Amino acid sequence: MTPQPTTVPATTPADPPGTAALRAAVRQRIRVVPDFPEPGIRFQDLTPVFGDPELVRRLAVTFTAAFDGAFDRVLAIEARGFVLGTAVAAAADRPLVLARKKGKLPGPVHRADYALEYGTATLEIQRDALAPDDRVLVVDDVLATGGTFAAAGALVADAGATVAGYAVAASIAGLHGAARLAPARVFSLLTTAD
Numbered sequence: 001m002t003p004q005p006t007t008v009p010a011t012t013p014a015d016p017p018g019t020a021a022l023r024a025a026v027r028q029r030i031r032v033v034p035d036f037p038e039p040g041i042r043f044q045d046l047t048p049v050f051g052d053p054e055l056v057r058r059l060a061v062t063f064t065a066a067f068d069g070a071f072d073r074v075l076a077i078e079a080r081g082f083v084l085g086t087a088v089a090a091a092a093d094r095p096l097v098l099a100r101k102k103g104k105l106p107g108p109v110h111r112a113d114y115a116l117e118y119g120t121a122t123l124e125i126q127r128d129a130l131a132p133d134d135r136v137l138v139v140d141d142v143l144a145t146g147g148t149f150a151a152a153g154a155l156v157a158d159a160g161a162t163v164a165g166y167a168v169a170a171s172i173a174g175l176h177g178a179a180r181l182a183p184a185r186v187f188s189l190l191t192t193a194d
């Protein structure tokens with residue numbers, strides 16, 4: 001008898017229309033800077049992408065479509081995540097919530113310490129920023145180790161809300177950031193070649 005699998009593999013929804021063309025266009029505009037901000041890091045600089053309004057608009061529409069609009073709020077991560085997060089919130093017509101680095105937000109906050117590809121940091125959200133039944137799409141520019149997204153997810157959980165998913169323009173090859181976030185869904189437009 002043929003052995004049957006004991007688990008059903010998770011299905012990944014098909015990419016939204018136009019994803020392949022957008023992937024090629026974004027890949028072309030990312031500037032790779034060796035040994036920044038420290039030796040051994042190949043920094044993926046998305047500044048040229050942010051400077052192109054058409055690419056930002058297409059990224060926002062693609063992120064929204066990738067999650068079928070099934071989220072109530074967008075959580076954008078300081079600082080580079082603010083660019084795409086703001087665009088996604090506007091495209092999807094959903095409220096924007098800011099996850100900021102330590103000490104920047106007034107009032108009571110939820111706080112999470114984390115490590116990233118280079119160094120350590122602390123993220124905060126205001127305690128009244130999310131409602132318990134909110135489905136939250138977390139947006140950033142780059143996914144490396146997943147430390148930043150994991151901390152953002154912990155803040156969403158602290159608020160009693162739910163992570164609808166994580167959306168990012170580029171994932172760093174070989175660091176397996178998405179695996180760290182499982183079983184949450186991660187939409188990454190592209191994976192770096194190096």
Ligand SMILES: O=P(O)(O)OC[C@H]1O[C@H](OP(=O)(O)OP(=O)(O)O)[C@H](O)[C@@H]1O
Nearest residue numbers: 078079080116117143144145146147148
């Ligand atoms: O997956 P990880 O290893 O956690 O790394 C990813 C994070 O690193 C970068 O942010 P950074 O903290 O450098 O801040 P910035 O956006 O303020 O430049 C990037 O924008 C992500 O937020």
Ligand SMILES: Nc1ncnc2[nH]cnc12
Nearest residue numbers: 042043044117142144172
């Ligand atoms: N290699 C990298 N390039 C850009 N942002 C990052 N955040 C963490 N690692 C990064």
